[in-house]
């Protein structure tokens with residue numbers, strides 16, 4: 001390094017001009033996604049083949065092509081839309097309400113120890129109870145209409161969000177608090193500059209958990225006394241042995257879950273660019 | 281006596297203790313410490329590990345209550361942290377979600393006295409000073425331990441405090457960077473006439489930097505001895521090899537050794 005210096009530069013601790021490493025290849029960038037897609041394709045082909053060669057009975061297992069045909073038909077004749085609209089509405093309202101109550105309440109309970117002490121027994125008890133067990137009660141209180149479905153979606157989603165937010169706000173690093181205080185942070189500033197940013201990761205994973213519970217809520221809620229909805233579609237088609245339609249419903253629910261999880265992951269990435277990546 | 285000087289920091293029979301949350305045991309850490317630090321001075325605190333140096337700095341910064349006595353800064357008893365003091369923490373506790381420049385801007389942002397643009401300029405100037413130009417937009421996890429520690433120092437210096445508290449700020453640095461930073465720190469402090477209280481384990485560093493070295497006894501710490509460092513105010517690295525310097529170093533070594541032996545720390549080694 002010091003042998004071939006031709007020009008005498010003052011040696012400082014400054015960073016030298018940044019250079020770029022060679023870009024990652026297409027395969028390197030997308031290895032995980034490509035592997036997943038490949039495995040899925042093989043699985044679907046195998047499924048289709050199993051039905052085509054009559055290794056299994058399509059009445060029980062359905063098949064990719066039959067699902068596509070049925071699904072396409074339901075979209076084409078419009079029979080799917082009422083189901084989508086009802087379930088979408090229940091999900092949006094229930095999950096939305098879970099977020100707008102769970103996050104602020106979680107922040108308050110995390111920040112104010114006394115409030116937490118008062119409410120914690122209730123939250124813990126309800127969080128530990130399978131929310132499905134409350135379904136009969138909810139039906140009695142809210143009837144068999146949309147309200148009871150929204151309530152079950154809300155109850156499913158709100159507790160994971162609440163509990164994770166509380167934990168996120170409570171477990172702030174004592175060293176960071178000391179630094180903030182040393183620089184003269186007020187309570188409000190301590191909250192805004194330390195408690196909030198450090199609770200973001202847990203808050204987002206709470207949203208992800210809540211999302212899963214919300215989807216369960218839709219399906220289970222609509223199995224009883226509903227007239228429309230994806231869960232209703234699944235239940236009714238199942239009772240009539242229409243495996244293809246059941247599969248269409250399942251796929252709609254599953255892809256909603258995957259899409260929303262991906263969306264949350266994108267948000268997470270935006271908030272967490274400071275986090276070192278672990279593993280490959 | 282020389283001309284009367286302003287005591288920037290004064291400890292009047294200060295006692296400190298920690299309460300162990302688990303056992304409810306009260307641990308006396310510092311007992312009846314009197315100390316005056318004058319304007320423009322750099323005083324080093326040395327003493328066996330666990331004797332209470334960090335605790336003392338925290339108390340001066342206003343981060344913990346006193347068990348007894350008073351701490352005065354500019355002749356006024358302190359009551360919590362203030363903009364007249366800034367601390368370089370022992371563990372580099374940079375906020376991982378803030379970039380280097382955002383970390384350095386933190387204190388000034390909290391104060392909210394300057395426009396954002398001005399704050400950024402001052403932060404960038406300090407980042408340059410600690411040799412990290414070009415890393416302003418990196419996150420802490422993208423830096424080495426030594427680089428993080430330099431950001432930690434910049435974060436305190438940018439506040440332009442009258443009294444700077446440093447808790448082993450150079451401990452994570454390699455020998456060369458350490459010497460470079462020692463010289464830089466002295467320059468910065470002299471330029472701004474900043475007073476400093478500096479904790480270190482390295483006795484050579486203590487002698488090189490300070491006007492006086494305070495040797496603390498084993499816990500509960502008292503002042504065992506205060507050594508005046510009679511080196512010219514402008515320090516050069518060459519001084520580290522002068523016989524006078526080495527003599528002082530050895531003397532302080534022996535004092536600390538005596539204390540460490542009391543706690544049984546050295547009997548095994």
Ligand SMILES: Nc1ncnc2c1ncn2[C@@H]1O[C@H](COP(=O)(O)OP(=O)(O)OP(=O)(O)O)[C@@H](O)[C@H]1O
Pocket residue numbers: 298299300301307309328329330331332333334335336499
């Ligand atoms: N938060 C705390 N709660 C209870 N005891 C503590 C706490 N922090 C420190 N102590 C105790 O106080 C004593 C002094 O600790 P302190 O951190 O001030 O030592 P130190 O001189 O800075 O040591 P080192 O040189 O190793 O950094 C130690 O014996 C430690 O056990």
Ligand SMILES: [Mg+2]
Pocket residue numbers: 333334335370447
């Ligand atoms: Mg310490």
